[in-house]
Amino acid sequence: MKTLTVSVVTPDGPILEDSYDMVSCKAENGELGILPGHIPLVAPLTISAVRLKRGNDMERLAVNGGFLEVRPDKVTILAQSAERPSDINVDRAERAKKRAEQRLQSKQDEIDFQRAELALKRALNRLDIAR
Amino acid sequence: MASLRDIKHRIDSTKSMKKITGAMEMVSASKLTRAEQNARSFVPYSEKMQEVVASIAANNTSVDHPMLQSREVKKTGYLIITSDRGLAGAYNSNVLRNLHQTIEKRHRSKDDYLVIAVGRVGYEFCRSRNLPVAKSILGLADQPNFADISELAKETVQMYSDEEIDELTIFYNHFVSRISQEVTTKKLLPLTDLQTGLGSASLSQYEYEPGEEEILNVLLPQYAESLIYGALLDGKASEHAARMNAMRNATDNATDIIDDLSLTYNRARQAAITQEITEIVGGAAALE
Numbered sequence: 001m002k003t004l005t006v007s008v009v010t011p012d013g014p015i016l017e018d019s020y021d022m023v024s025c026k027a028e029n030g031e032l033g034i035l036p037g038h039i040p041l042v043a044p045l046t047i048s049a050v051r052l053k054r055g056n057d058m059e060r061l062a063v064n065g066g067f068l069e070v071r072p073d074k075v076t077i078l079a080q081s082a083e084r085p086s087d088i089n090v091d092r093a094e095r096a097k098k099r100a101e102q103r104l105q106s107k108q109d110e111i112d113f114q115r116a117e118l119a120l121k122r123a124l125n126r127l128d129i130a131r
Numbered sequence: 132m133a134s135l136r137d138i139k140h141r142i143d144s145t146k147s148m149k150k151i152t153g154a155m156e157m158v159s160a161s162k163l164t165r166a167e168q169n170a171r172s173f174v175p176y177s178e179k180m181q182e183v184v185a186s187i188a189a190n191n192t193s194v195d196h197p198m199l200q201s202r203e204v205k206k207t208g209y210l211i212i213t214s215d216r217g218l219a220g221a222y223n224s225n226v227l228r229n230l231h232q233t234i235e236k237r238h239r240s241k242d243d244y245l246v247i248a249v250g251r252v253g254y255e256f257c258r259s260r261n262l263p264v265a266k267s268i269l270g271l272a273d274q275p276n277f278a279d280i281s282e283l284a285k286e287t288v289q290m291y292s293d294e295e296i297d298e299l300t301i302f303y304n305h306f307v308s309r310i311s312q313e314v315t316t317k318k319l320l321p322l323t324d325l326q327t328g329l330g331s332a333s334l335s336q337y338e339y340e341p342g343e344e345e346i347l348n349v350l351l352p353q354y355a356e357s358l359i360y361g362a363l364l365d366g367k368a369s370e371h372a373a374r375m376n377a378m379r380n381a382t383d384n385a386t387d388i389i390d391d392l393s394l395t396y397n398r399a400r401q402a403a404i405t406q407e408i409t410e411i412v413g414g415a416a417a418l419e
Contacts, residue, residue, distance in 0.1 A: 009179055011277035011360050013172030028349075029341045042183060043340035044349040067349060069183055069337075078179055080277060080353070 002036035006052055008061060008077045015082045016061070022053040023075050025068060034070055041070040047121045049129050050077060060085060062129045064122050088130040097123035135403065138396040142389055149385035155218070156378035163309065163371035165274050170306070170364040177361050184322075184354050186336075187343060196344070197292065198351045201321050207237070207244045208265070208296035210287065210319070210359065212303035212366035213253035215270055220377035222370055223252040225314045226302050233300075233316070234262070245296065247287055249280075249363065265290070273367070280363055284356035291320045292352070303362045304369035310376060312369035319358055322351065 003019040024033040026048040034041075044067040052059040066079025100120035103112065133141075188199070211230055213223045230246070238244050241263055248254040248267040257264045268283050290296050299320040304312040339346050 009176045011173055011176050011357060012169075014175055027340060028345070032340070039338055040336060041338045041340055042187070042346055044346060065353065067183075067346070067353075069179070076179055078176060078183075080281060 002073075003054075004034065004036050005074045006077070007074075008050075008063075008079065008082045010079055010082050012081075015084070018052075018054075020052045020054045020059075023050065024053070025050040025063070025077075027068065032068070034068075034075055037072050038070050040072070041068070043068050043070075045077070045079070047118070047125050049125065050082075060129050062088060062126045064125070083126065083129075085130050088126050090127065090130050093123045093126040093130070096120075097127065133395075133399075135396065135399050138392055138399060142392045142396065145385050145388050145392065149382055149389065152378045152381040152385060156375055156382060159371045159375035159378060162273050163368060163375055166364070166368040166371050167306075169274055170361075170368050173361060173364055177357055180350075180354050180357050183337075184350055187339075187347065187350070196347045196351060198320060198347075198355065199322055201323065202294075202297055204297040206242070206296050208247060208287065208290065208299040209233070209244060210247045210299060210301040210362075211249065211253045212301070212363055213248070213250035213256075214370045214374075215251040217252065218377060219370055219374040220380075222304060222312070222373035222377075223250075223256075226304060227253065227256050229314050229316060230302050231260075233302075247283070249283070249366075271363075273371070275363060275367065277360055280360055281356065284359040285352070287359065288320070288352045288355045291355075301359070301362050303366040304373070306365050306368040306372060309372050312373055317362070320355060322355065 001021065003021055004023060005017070005019050006023055007017040008015040022033060022035055024031065026032070026046050027043040028046060032043060045063055047064050050061045050063050052061070062081075062083045062085075063077065063079045064081045066077055066082065069076040069078065096119055100116045100123060103116035104120065209230060211226055213226055217223070234244060241261075245263045245265040246253075246257050248257055248264055249271065251269045254264060254267045254269060256262075266283060266286060268280070271279060287299065291299055298318065301317050301319050303315055303317075305315040307313050
């Protein structure tokens with residue numbers, strides 16, 4: 001069976017490079033599932049989980065601020081950060097979540113609000129995947 | 132002539148200085164190795180980023196994203212990358228001299244430009260000369276990661292999008308090799324040289340989801356941020372290399388001084404002994 005080579009690259013270095021059967025992720029306008037032989041595609045990703053499937057195993061990665069580049073036999077995910085569940089610092093994410101929630105409750109101007117919202121999304125995404 | 136004790140004292144203090152500079156050299160050498168590694172691990176990201184951006188830009192000439200367009204320059208942003216600490220030879224002064232000359236040449240009034248300073252030395256320089264500092268980041272780690280700089284990078288790119296500045300130039304030391312660093316001035320925004328260094332053969336046609344414009348909106352700021360981060364990593368590697376060289380020179384100089392002083396010390400000691408013998412002989416002769 002054909003496989004996809006998936007590499008996940010961040011500014012701090014490559015996170016992962018391996019072959020998988022399927023990649024599914026959440027792009028800006030909906031869920032995307034990539035199988036081998038997909039046409040070349042570029043799509044921005046939301047702050048979400050990227051799921052990598054091989055056989056019956058499923059791996060999950062917490063991705064933030066990234067986009068996906070697809071070629072028929074290769075998928076590259078470029079993200080500002082990407083973490084495996086084992087690399088996620090749960091305490092830190094919890095703290096970030098609390099902080100962001102407090103900020104959202106206190107009334108502030110719009111930019112801070114957006115920033116806090118993004119921070120909250122990142123924290124929730126990390127916590128979700130770490131569990 | 133200095134007394135024996137004075138010379139001895141100077142030898143001792145130079146020796147302890149040499150120990151310190153020697154240790155600092157080794158510390159910088161190991162930090163440099165790490166910094167080089169960091170810079171290397173960033174390469175795949177930046178290459179891929181550039182490839183995708185270039186392929187989008189090459190595929191459709193109709194894109195007129197504001198970050199790709201040159202507009203009339205009313206205000207220029209200068210991003211300078213300096214270190215937090217001194218003792219790095221000409222590392223900081225080269226960047227700052229370059230910045231100063233550029234500003235002198237190009238601007239009459241302080242309203243025409245602003246400075247974004249990375250590193251304490253650059254920040255203090257601008258403060259003491261009353262240059263307008265819009266943003267600064269001090270006390271950056273020796274091995275910064277992307278999260279440390281992402282906020283500054285984002286805000287800087289945002290300033291361009293908000294038309295607060297109409298172009299962005301970055302000053303930093305490019306790491307050529309362990310013994311040579313070069314001051315580099317790069318125009319970061321607007322992004323004009325997307326195709327450089329890329330053969331058109333490597334470009335592939337992509338589908339864009341949702342559309343090219345939306346992709347560019349996400350991609351170009353990220354690309355600009357990654358360029359800033361790349362310059363920072365490059366600058367950090369240069370900083371450690373510059374400090375390592377400065378410290379090696381200091382250690383070498385200390386060795387020379389110690390040699391000279393030891394020679395003087397031995398001569399003075401010999402002279403003292405000779406004098407003593409002459410005095411004893413003279414005294415004995417006077418008694419006979």
